[in-house]
Amino acid sequence: MSLWSRIANVIRGERLSREIDEELRSHIQEAIAEGRDPAEVQRAFGSALRYGEDSREVHLIPWLDSLRADAVFAWRRLNQAKVTSAAAILSLALAIGACTATFRLIDALFLRPLPVAMRTGSTSSHSKTSERSTAKMPSMTVAPIPCFAKCERT
Numbered sequence: 127m128s129l130w131s132r133i134a135n136v137i138r139g140e141r142l143s144r145e146i147d148e149e150l151r152s153h154i155q156e157a158i159a160e161g162r163d164p165a166e167v168q169r170a171f172g173s174a175l176r177y178g179e180d181s182r183e184v185h186l187i188p189w190l191d192s193l194r195a196d197a198v199f200a201w202r203r204l205n206q207a208k209v210t211s212a213a214a215i216l217s218l219a220l221a222i223g224a225c226t227a228t229f230r231l232i233d234a235l236f237l238r239p240l241p242v243a244m245r246t247g248s249t250s251s252h253s254k255t256s257e258r259s260t261a262k263m264p265s266m267t268v269a270p271i272p273c274f275a276k277c278e279r280t
Contacts (some may be wrong), residue, residue, distance in 0.1 A: 135186040146181045150174050
């Protein structure tokens with residue numbers, strides 16, 4: 127059975143159940159039509175429920191069917207208590223937004239280096255402004271923020 131037909135069977139679960147039940151009944155009716163005793167056919171055939179469940183697992187993806195059933199149940203529960211559901215969804219949205227904003231702030235301040243130019247050439251900090259404008263500037267690199275670094279005291 128192809129993957130797409132198994133996914134389609136998850137969506138059309140009631141129809142699949144009817145088809146499996148009809149198939150199981152037709153097998154029992156064929157055995158009775160051949161001349162076997164109905165009670166003997168039921169005993170020989172076994173539990174129709176067990177065969178039905180085994181057939182369902184072959185015709186669909188069990189974890190996807192379970193996920194669909196959970197989503198349907200959650201939707202029904204959300205519709206039963208609308209005010210409580212709205213409060214829960216709103217509080218989750220605010221919490222997710224606050225966590226995202228906090229992470230973006232920490233990411234911008236501490237985790238990424240600021241675009242601060244640091245000279246790699248001369249280390250003289252007492253040069254004149256006029257000399258800087260006329261002289262060729264040494265190459266510039268971006269330096270990371272020295273956060274959480276120990277300061278050396280002289």
